[in-house]
Amino acid sequence: xxxxxxxxxxxxxxxxxxxxxxxxxxxxxxxxxxxxxxxxxxxxxxxxxxxxxxxxxxxxxxxxxxxxxxxxxxxxxxxxxxxxxxxxxxxxxxxxxxxxxxxxxxxxxxxxxxxxxxxxxxxxxxxxxxxxxxxxxxxxxxxxxxxxxxxxxxxxxxxxxxxxxxxxxxxxxxxxxxxxxxxxxxxxxxxxxxxxxxxxxxxxxxxxxxxxxxxxxxxx
Numbered sequence: 001x002x003x004x005x006x007x008x009x010x011x012x013x014x015x016x017x018x019x020x021x022x023x024x025x026x027x028x029x030x031x032x033x034x035x036x037x038x039x040x041x042x043x044x045x046x047x048x049x050x051x052x053x054x055x056x057x058x059x060x061x062x063x064x065x066x067x068x069x070x071x072x073x074x075x076x077x078x079x080x081x082x083x084x085x086x087x088x089x090x091x092x093x094x095x096x097x098x099x100x101x102x103x104x105x106x107x108x109x110x111x112x113x114x115x116x117x118x119x120x121x122x123x124x125x126x127x128x129x130x131x132x133x134x135x136x137x138x139x140x141x142x143x144x145x146x147x148x149x150x151x152x153x154x155x156x157x158x159x160x161x162x163x164x165x166x167x168x169x170x171x172x173x174x175x176x177x178x179x180x181x182x183x184x185x186x187x188x189x190x191x192x193x194x195x196x197x198x199x200x201x202x203x204x205x206x207x208x209x210x211x212x213x214x215x216x217x218x219x220x
Contacts, residue, residue: 091186
């Protein structure tokens with residue numbers, strides 16, 4: 001959510017409810033949590049712990065310069081539509097887990113990890129402040145989340161299905177139709193979908209390429 005706004009992550013608070021004190025679980029959870037927080041220079045500033053059914057509530061806060069936010073309602077007619085990374089991997093990984101499939105090869109492991117450990121696109125969100133005013137994170141699936149932009153911005157869209165970025169791991173395990181279904185409707189990829197005006201597209205693509213950030217133009 002912070003990346004989709006173009007914000008710099010700053011702090012989180014954590015409310016943790018546990019049925020019992022499990023030191024091994026707490027150690028592993030803490031190591032995993034701080035691996036992400038330290039990667040993005042985020043501090044855990046407080047919260048609460050209590051007894052009860054396992055529940056974790058994180059509140060994340062960030063910093064955003066005035067008038068530089070990326071909002072759903074600011075797409076314009078003629079904007080190009082971009083997405084980051086590849087789509088559908090997380091949904092495919094979840095399908096493997098829910099169907100108790102044997103995780104037997106590299107593609108299986110990749111898809112499952114993309115579900116369990118998505119990558120926050122913080123660097124992209126920060127870079128987009130210079131080129132875009134409209135973005136959303138893909139949590140409900142591309143069609144649903146792009147639909148939120150279209151509704152709020154009162155515009156339509158044309159999407160080129162051949163331009164939807166699919167990973168080689170996804171296409172190795174599933175047919176083209178199944179892979180596209182995961183990409184369009186699956187969700188929880190947490191990639192960014194954003195729009196860029198025609199006059200800023202070339203410079204944006206050049207800057208992102210120089211930073212090693214992969215994005216794909218999927219429509220207009």
